[in-house]
Amino acid sequence: MEDLKVLIDEQTLQEKIGEVAKEIMKDYEGKDITFICILKGSALFTVDLAKKIKNNVRLEFIRVSSYGEGTVSSGKVTMKLDLQDSIEGEDVIIIEDIIDTGRTLSYLRDYLKDKKPASLKICTLLDKKERREFDIEPDYTAFVIPDKFVVGYGLDDKENYRNLPFVGYFDV
Numbered sequence: 001m002e003d004l005k006v007l008i009d010e011q012t013l014q015e016k017i018g019e020v021a022k023e024i025m026k027d028y029e030g031k032d033i034t035f036i037c038i039l040k041g042s043a044l045f046t047v048d049l050a051k052k053i054k055n056n057v058r059l060e061f062i063r064v065s066s067y068g069e070g071t072v073s074s075g076k077v078t079m080k081l082d083l084q085d086s087i088e089g090e091d092v093i094i095i096e097d098i099i100d101t102g103r104t105l106s107y108l109r110d111y112l113k114d115k116k117p118a119s120l121k122i123c124t125l126l127d128k129k130e131r132r133e134f135d136i137e138p139d140y141t142a143f144v145i146p147d148k149f150v151v152g153y154g155l156d157d158k159e160n161y162r163n164l165p166f167v168g169y170f171d172v
């Protein structure tokens, strides 16, 4: 068994999410916000972030897949669970766990723009900036991280480790 190392501990995560929440509250003063949680990886982040925001936050869920079972992007984004309600005229923030190549979000951004939200922004917990292949710049970023395969706090390796309260990586 490889050694699981902590990259971002629970307290650091929660403090930073509090800061992101404050930024969002400042930008959306007096407005309702619609979070689109990108399942499954963003589930924990979406919940913790939403709890720290005082605006009324609506929750929507979408599931796409670009990785399949592997750890290398398959190059194709497929819709696995579509939106259940209209987002027309709403102030929408896409909540993502991690941006790697940017493929998933460039697909989703175009897809969601067609649904005519009043505004559309991107918030990500983690950003592997150096891996970017698509033109995606998140509006809110909690942490920029190095090019390591990370797990925990929603992120998985073959569906495992999602419930860890911290972000870790395997030291190989």
Ligand code: IMP
Binding pocket: 041, 066, 067, 073, 096, 097, 098, 099, 100, 101, 102, 103, 104, 105, 148, 149, 150, 151, 155, 156, 157
């Ligand atoms: P992108 O489309 O290349 O930007 O990849 C984004 C998606 O790949 C994320 O939503 C994750 O599901 C997955 N992913 C990318 N890097 C990691 C990682 O280090 N650990 C777990 N999942 C990852």
Ligand code: MG
Binding pocket: 038, 039, 040, 041, 042, 097, 098
């Ligand atoms: Mg994901």
